[in-house]
Amino acid sequence: MTVYAYADSPLGAMLLVGREDDAGARRTGLVSLSVPGQKGAPVVQDGWRHAPGAFADVVAQLTAYFDGTLTRFDLPYADTGTDFQRRVWRALEDIPYGETVSYGQIAALVGATGAGVRAVGTAIGRNPLLVVRPCHRVIGADGALRGYAAGLDRKRLLLGLEGAAAADPSVVAGALVGTPSP
Structure with missing residues:
Protein backbone atom coordinates (compact mmCIF):
# COMPACT_ATOMS: atom_id res chain seq x y z
CA MET A 1 0.00 0.00 0.00
CA THR A 2 1.18 3.51 -0.76
CA VAL A 3 1.35 5.83 2.23
CA TYR A 4 2.09 9.54 2.44
CA ALA A 5 2.63 12.43 4.81
CA TYR A 6 3.76 16.03 4.74
CA ALA A 7 6.74 17.59 6.51
CA ASP A 8 7.41 21.29 6.96
CA SER A 9 10.76 22.51 5.64
CA PRO A 10 12.45 25.71 4.48
CA LEU A 11 11.61 24.51 0.95
CA GLY A 12 7.89 24.33 1.66
CA ALA A 13 5.64 21.46 2.67
CA MET A 14 7.46 18.33 1.54
CA LEU A 15 5.35 15.42 0.33
CA LEU A 16 6.77 12.09 1.52
CA VAL A 17 5.55 8.96 -0.24
CA GLY A 18 6.39 5.39 0.71
CA ARG A 19 5.20 1.81 0.42
CA GLU A 20 4.29 -0.65 3.11
CA ASP A 21 3.17 -4.26 2.88
CA ASP A 22 -0.49 -5.25 3.22
CA ALA A 23 -0.08 -5.96 6.92
CA GLY A 24 1.19 -2.42 7.44
CA ALA A 25 3.98 -3.66 9.65
CA ARG A 26 6.98 -3.55 7.33
CA ARG A 27 7.92 -0.41 5.41
CA THR A 28 9.68 -0.95 2.11
CA GLY A 29 10.98 2.57 2.15
CA LEU A 30 10.69 6.05 0.84
CA VAL A 31 9.58 6.26 -2.79
CA SER A 32 9.41 10.00 -3.28
CA LEU A 33 10.18 13.26 -1.50
CA SER A 34 9.03 16.41 -3.27
CA VAL A 35 7.99 20.04 -2.76
CA PRO A 36 5.14 22.15 -4.14
CA GLY A 37 5.67 23.21 -7.74
CA GLN A 38 8.43 20.67 -8.36
CA LYS A 39 8.56 19.33 -11.92
CA GLY A 40 7.43 15.70 -12.08
CA ALA A 41 6.35 15.60 -8.44
CA PRO A 42 3.72 13.02 -7.55
CA VAL A 43 0.23 14.02 -6.53
CA VAL A 44 -1.64 12.26 -3.73
CA GLN A 45 -3.91 9.64 -5.28
CA ASP A 46 -7.17 8.05 -4.19
CA GLY A 47 -6.32 4.89 -2.30
CA TRP A 48 -3.16 6.29 -0.71
CA ARG A 49 -3.25 6.29 3.07
CA HIS A 50 -2.19 9.31 5.12
CA ALA A 51 0.35 7.89 7.59
CA PRO A 52 2.51 10.54 9.27
CA GLY A 53 3.90 8.03 11.77
CA ALA A 54 5.36 5.95 8.95
CA PHE A 55 7.84 8.73 8.23
CA ALA A 56 9.05 9.64 11.72
CA ASP A 57 12.68 8.77 10.91
CA VAL A 58 12.55 10.65 7.60
CA VAL A 59 11.16 13.76 9.30
CA ALA A 60 13.75 13.52 12.10
CA GLN A 61 16.61 13.30 9.60
CA LEU A 62 15.22 16.12 7.44
CA THR A 63 14.88 18.31 10.54
CA ALA A 64 18.48 17.56 11.53
CA TYR A 65 19.66 18.29 7.97
CA PHE A 66 17.90 21.66 7.86
CA ASP A 67 19.23 22.45 11.35
CA GLY A 68 22.74 21.80 10.04
CA THR A 69 23.44 18.80 12.27
CA LEU A 70 23.05 16.02 9.67
CA THR A 71 25.30 15.82 6.62
CA ARG A 72 24.34 12.40 5.22
CA PHE A 73 20.97 10.65 5.19
CA ASP A 74 20.60 7.04 6.29
CA LEU A 75 17.12 6.03 5.22
CA PRO A 76 15.56 2.97 3.64
CA TYR A 77 14.06 3.76 0.28
CA ALA A 78 12.43 1.80 -2.49
CA ASP A 79 14.74 1.59 -5.47
CA THR A 80 12.87 2.82 -8.53
CA GLY A 81 14.01 3.85 -11.98
CA THR A 82 16.05 2.18 -14.69
CA ASP A 83 19.45 0.58 -14.11
CA PHE A 84 21.11 3.67 -15.59
CA GLN A 85 19.10 6.06 -13.40
CA ARG A 86 19.96 4.05 -10.30
CA ARG A 87 23.70 4.24 -11.18
CA TYR A 97 27.97 17.55 2.03
CA GLY A 98 28.93 21.12 1.15
CA GLU A 99 30.67 20.15 -2.09
CA THR A 100 29.57 20.35 -5.69
CA VAL A 101 30.38 18.40 -8.83
CA SER A 102 29.57 18.99 -12.48
CA TYR A 103 27.19 17.01 -14.64
CA GLY A 104 30.26 15.92 -16.63
CA GLN A 105 31.92 14.56 -13.50
CA ILE A 106 28.84 12.48 -12.71
CA ALA A 107 28.78 11.26 -16.32
CA ALA A 108 32.41 10.17 -16.03
CA LEU A 109 31.68 8.34 -12.76
CA VAL A 110 28.92 6.28 -14.39
CA GLY A 111 30.81 5.75 -17.65
CA ALA A 112 28.55 7.91 -19.81
CA THR A 113 30.11 9.58 -22.86
CA GLY A 114 28.77 11.54 -25.81
CA ALA A 115 24.97 11.51 -25.78
CA GLY A 116 25.13 9.69 -22.46
CA VAL A 117 26.08 12.94 -20.75
CA ARG A 118 22.67 14.36 -21.64
CA ALA A 119 21.07 11.18 -20.27
CA VAL A 120 22.86 11.83 -16.98
CA GLY A 121 21.20 15.24 -16.77
CA THR A 122 17.84 13.66 -17.50
CA ALA A 123 18.37 11.00 -14.81
CA ILE A 124 19.37 13.66 -12.29
CA GLY A 125 16.24 15.64 -13.19
CA ARG A 126 14.12 12.56 -12.47
CA ASN A 127 15.61 11.96 -9.02
CA PRO A 128 12.53 11.13 -6.90
CA LEU A 129 14.24 11.83 -3.56
CA LEU A 130 14.81 15.55 -3.40
CA VAL A 131 17.36 16.56 -0.73
CA VAL A 132 17.95 12.94 0.39
CA ARG A 133 19.74 12.18 -2.90
CA PRO A 134 21.61 15.47 -3.20
CA CYS A 135 21.06 16.37 -6.85
CA HIS A 136 21.25 20.01 -5.73
CA ARG A 137 25.03 19.49 -5.46
CA VAL A 138 25.36 19.07 -9.23
CA ILE A 139 26.22 22.27 -11.09
CA GLY A 140 27.41 23.32 -14.52
CA ALA A 141 31.07 22.87 -15.48
CA ASP A 142 31.38 26.67 -15.34
CA GLY A 143 30.15 26.76 -11.73
CA ALA A 144 26.68 27.99 -12.68
CA LEU A 145 23.54 26.66 -11.05
CA ARG A 146 21.65 24.71 -13.65
CA GLY A 147 18.49 22.66 -13.80
CA TYR A 148 16.79 21.77 -10.55
CA ALA A 149 13.29 20.30 -10.62
CA ALA A 150 12.34 22.24 -7.48
CA GLY A 151 13.67 25.54 -8.87
CA LEU A 152 17.02 27.31 -8.77
CA ASP A 153 16.05 29.38 -5.71
CA ARG A 154 15.63 26.18 -3.72
CA LYS A 155 18.89 24.78 -5.11
CA ARG A 156 20.66 27.97 -4.04
CA LEU A 157 19.07 27.74 -0.59
CA LEU A 158 20.26 24.13 -0.10
CA LEU A 159 23.79 24.90 -1.29
CA GLY A 160 23.89 27.94 0.97
CA LEU A 161 22.70 25.85 3.92
CA GLU A 162 25.60 23.48 3.26
CA GLY A 163 28.10 26.30 2.79
CA ALA A 164 28.91 25.20 -0.76
CA ALA A 165 31.03 27.60 -2.80
CA ALA A 166 28.59 27.36 -5.71
CA ALA A 167 25.90 29.05 -3.64
CA ASP A 168 26.96 32.40 -5.12
CA PRO A 169 23.58 34.06 -5.83
CA SER A 170 25.03 36.13 -8.67
CA VAL A 171 25.69 33.09 -10.87
CA VAL A 172 22.74 31.31 -12.42
CA ALA A 173 22.95 29.27 -15.62
CA GLY A 174 26.23 30.84 -16.67
CA ALA A 175 25.09 34.45 -16.56
CA LEU A 176 25.38 37.17 -13.97
CA VAL A 177 22.07 38.11 -12.45
CA GLY A 178 21.06 41.55 -13.67
CA THR A 179 23.29 41.35 -16.73
CA PRO A 180 21.36 41.31 -20.00
CA SER A 181 21.68 38.12 -22.02
CA PRO A 182 23.31 38.43 -25.46
Whole structure:
Protein backbone atom coordinates (compact mmCIF):
# COMPACT_ATOMS: atom_id res chain seq x y z
CA MET A 1 0.00 0.00 0.00
CA THR A 2 1.18 3.51 -0.76
CA VAL A 3 1.35 5.83 2.23
CA TYR A 4 2.09 9.54 2.44
CA ALA A 5 2.63 12.43 4.81
CA TYR A 6 3.76 16.03 4.74
CA ALA A 7 6.74 17.59 6.51
CA ASP A 8 7.41 21.29 6.96
CA SER A 9 10.76 22.51 5.64
CA PRO A 10 12.45 25.71 4.48
CA LEU A 11 11.61 24.51 0.95
CA GLY A 12 7.89 24.33 1.66
CA ALA A 13 5.64 21.46 2.67
CA MET A 14 7.46 18.33 1.54
CA LEU A 15 5.35 15.42 0.33
CA LEU A 16 6.77 12.09 1.52
CA VAL A 17 5.55 8.96 -0.24
CA GLY A 18 6.39 5.39 0.71
CA ARG A 19 5.20 1.81 0.42
CA GLU A 20 4.29 -0.65 3.11
CA ASP A 21 3.17 -4.26 2.88
CA ASP A 22 -0.49 -5.25 3.22
CA ALA A 23 -0.08 -5.96 6.92
CA GLY A 24 1.19 -2.42 7.44
CA ALA A 25 3.98 -3.66 9.65
CA ARG A 26 6.98 -3.55 7.33
CA ARG A 27 7.92 -0.41 5.41
CA THR A 28 9.68 -0.95 2.11
CA GLY A 29 10.98 2.57 2.15
CA LEU A 30 10.69 6.05 0.84
CA VAL A 31 9.58 6.26 -2.79
CA SER A 32 9.41 10.00 -3.28
CA LEU A 33 10.18 13.26 -1.50
CA SER A 34 9.03 16.41 -3.27
CA VAL A 35 7.99 20.04 -2.76
CA PRO A 36 5.14 22.15 -4.14
CA GLY A 37 5.67 23.21 -7.74
CA GLN A 38 8.43 20.67 -8.36
CA LYS A 39 8.56 19.33 -11.92
CA GLY A 40 7.43 15.70 -12.08
CA ALA A 41 6.35 15.60 -8.44
CA PRO A 42 3.72 13.02 -7.55
CA VAL A 43 0.23 14.02 -6.53
CA VAL A 44 -1.64 12.26 -3.73
CA GLN A 45 -3.91 9.64 -5.28
CA ASP A 46 -7.17 8.05 -4.19
CA GLY A 47 -6.32 4.89 -2.30
CA TRP A 48 -3.16 6.29 -0.71
CA ARG A 49 -3.25 6.29 3.07
CA HIS A 50 -2.19 9.31 5.12
CA ALA A 51 0.35 7.89 7.59
CA PRO A 52 2.51 10.54 9.27
CA GLY A 53 3.90 8.03 11.77
CA ALA A 54 5.36 5.95 8.95
CA PHE A 55 7.84 8.73 8.23
CA ALA A 56 9.05 9.64 11.72
CA ASP A 57 12.68 8.77 10.91
CA VAL A 58 12.55 10.65 7.60
CA VAL A 59 11.16 13.76 9.30
CA ALA A 60 13.75 13.52 12.10
CA GLN A 61 16.61 13.30 9.60
CA LEU A 62 15.22 16.12 7.44
CA THR A 63 14.88 18.31 10.54
CA ALA A 64 18.48 17.56 11.53
CA TYR A 65 19.66 18.29 7.97
CA PHE A 66 17.90 21.66 7.86
CA ASP A 67 19.23 22.45 11.35
CA GLY A 68 22.74 21.80 10.04
CA THR A 69 23.44 18.80 12.27
CA LEU A 70 23.05 16.02 9.67
CA THR A 71 25.30 15.82 6.62
CA ARG A 72 24.34 12.40 5.22
CA PHE A 73 20.97 10.65 5.19
CA ASP A 74 20.60 7.04 6.29
CA LEU A 75 17.12 6.03 5.22
CA PRO A 76 15.56 2.97 3.64
CA TYR A 77 14.06 3.76 0.28
CA ALA A 78 12.43 1.80 -2.49
CA ASP A 79 14.74 1.59 -5.47
CA THR A 80 12.87 2.82 -8.53
CA GLY A 81 14.01 3.85 -11.98
CA THR A 82 16.05 2.18 -14.69
CA ASP A 83 19.45 0.58 -14.11
CA PHE A 84 21.11 3.67 -15.59
CA GLN A 85 19.10 6.06 -13.40
CA ARG A 86 19.96 4.05 -10.30
CA ARG A 87 23.70 4.24 -11.18
CA VAL A 88 23.43 8.01 -11.55
CA TRP A 89 21.45 8.34 -8.32
CA ARG A 90 24.01 6.26 -6.40
CA ALA A 91 26.71 8.63 -7.70
CA LEU A 92 24.69 11.55 -6.30
CA GLU A 93 24.68 9.92 -2.87
CA ASP A 94 28.49 9.96 -2.88
CA ILE A 95 28.78 13.75 -3.31
CA PRO A 96 30.00 15.03 0.06
CA TYR A 97 27.97 17.55 2.03
CA GLY A 98 28.93 21.12 1.15
CA GLU A 99 30.67 20.15 -2.09
CA THR A 100 29.57 20.35 -5.69
CA VAL A 101 30.38 18.40 -8.83
CA SER A 102 29.57 18.99 -12.48
CA TYR A 103 27.19 17.01 -14.64
CA GLY A 104 30.26 15.92 -16.63
CA GLN A 105 31.92 14.56 -13.50
CA ILE A 106 28.84 12.48 -12.71
CA ALA A 107 28.78 11.26 -16.32
CA ALA A 108 32.41 10.17 -16.03
CA LEU A 109 31.68 8.34 -12.76
CA VAL A 110 28.92 6.28 -14.39
CA GLY A 111 30.81 5.75 -17.65
CA ALA A 112 28.55 7.91 -19.81
CA THR A 113 30.11 9.58 -22.86
CA GLY A 114 28.77 11.54 -25.81
CA ALA A 115 24.97 11.51 -25.78
CA GLY A 116 25.13 9.69 -22.46
CA VAL A 117 26.08 12.94 -20.75
CA ARG A 118 22.67 14.36 -21.64
CA ALA A 119 21.07 11.18 -20.27
CA VAL A 120 22.86 11.83 -16.98
CA GLY A 121 21.20 15.24 -16.77
CA THR A 122 17.84 13.66 -17.50
CA ALA A 123 18.37 11.00 -14.81
CA ILE A 124 19.37 13.66 -12.29
CA GLY A 125 16.24 15.64 -13.19
CA ARG A 126 14.12 12.56 -12.47
CA ASN A 127 15.61 11.96 -9.02
CA PRO A 128 12.53 11.13 -6.90
CA LEU A 129 14.24 11.83 -3.56
CA LEU A 130 14.81 15.55 -3.40
CA VAL A 131 17.36 16.56 -0.73
CA VAL A 132 17.95 12.94 0.39
CA ARG A 133 19.74 12.18 -2.90
CA PRO A 134 21.61 15.47 -3.20
CA CYS A 135 21.06 16.37 -6.85
CA HIS A 136 21.25 20.01 -5.73
CA ARG A 137 25.03 19.49 -5.46
CA VAL A 138 25.36 19.07 -9.23
CA ILE A 139 26.22 22.27 -11.09
CA GLY A 140 27.41 23.32 -14.52
CA ALA A 141 31.07 22.87 -15.48
CA ASP A 142 31.38 26.67 -15.34
CA GLY A 143 30.15 26.76 -11.73
CA ALA A 144 26.68 27.99 -12.68
CA LEU A 145 23.54 26.66 -11.05
CA ARG A 146 21.65 24.71 -13.65
CA GLY A 147 18.49 22.66 -13.80
CA TYR A 148 16.79 21.77 -10.55
CA ALA A 149 13.29 20.30 -10.62
CA ALA A 150 12.34 22.24 -7.48
CA GLY A 151 13.67 25.54 -8.87
CA LEU A 152 17.02 27.31 -8.77
CA ASP A 153 16.05 29.38 -5.71
CA ARG A 154 15.63 26.18 -3.72
CA LYS A 155 18.89 24.78 -5.11
CA ARG A 156 20.66 27.97 -4.04
CA LEU A 157 19.07 27.74 -0.59
CA LEU A 158 20.26 24.13 -0.10
CA LEU A 159 23.79 24.90 -1.29
CA GLY A 160 23.89 27.94 0.97
CA LEU A 161 22.70 25.85 3.92
CA GLU A 162 25.60 23.48 3.26
CA GLY A 163 28.10 26.30 2.79
CA ALA A 164 28.91 25.20 -0.76
CA ALA A 165 31.03 27.60 -2.80
CA ALA A 166 28.59 27.36 -5.71
CA ALA A 167 25.90 29.05 -3.64
CA ASP A 168 26.96 32.40 -5.12
CA PRO A 169 23.58 34.06 -5.83
CA SER A 170 25.03 36.13 -8.67
CA VAL A 171 25.69 33.09 -10.87
CA VAL A 172 22.74 31.31 -12.42
CA ALA A 173 22.95 29.27 -15.62
CA GLY A 174 26.23 30.84 -16.67
CA ALA A 175 25.09 34.45 -16.56
CA LEU A 176 25.38 37.17 -13.97
CA VAL A 177 22.07 38.11 -12.45
CA GLY A 178 21.06 41.55 -13.67
CA THR A 179 23.29 41.35 -16.73
CA PRO A 180 21.36 41.31 -20.00
CA SER A 181 21.68 38.12 -22.02
CA PRO A 182 23.31 38.43 -25.46
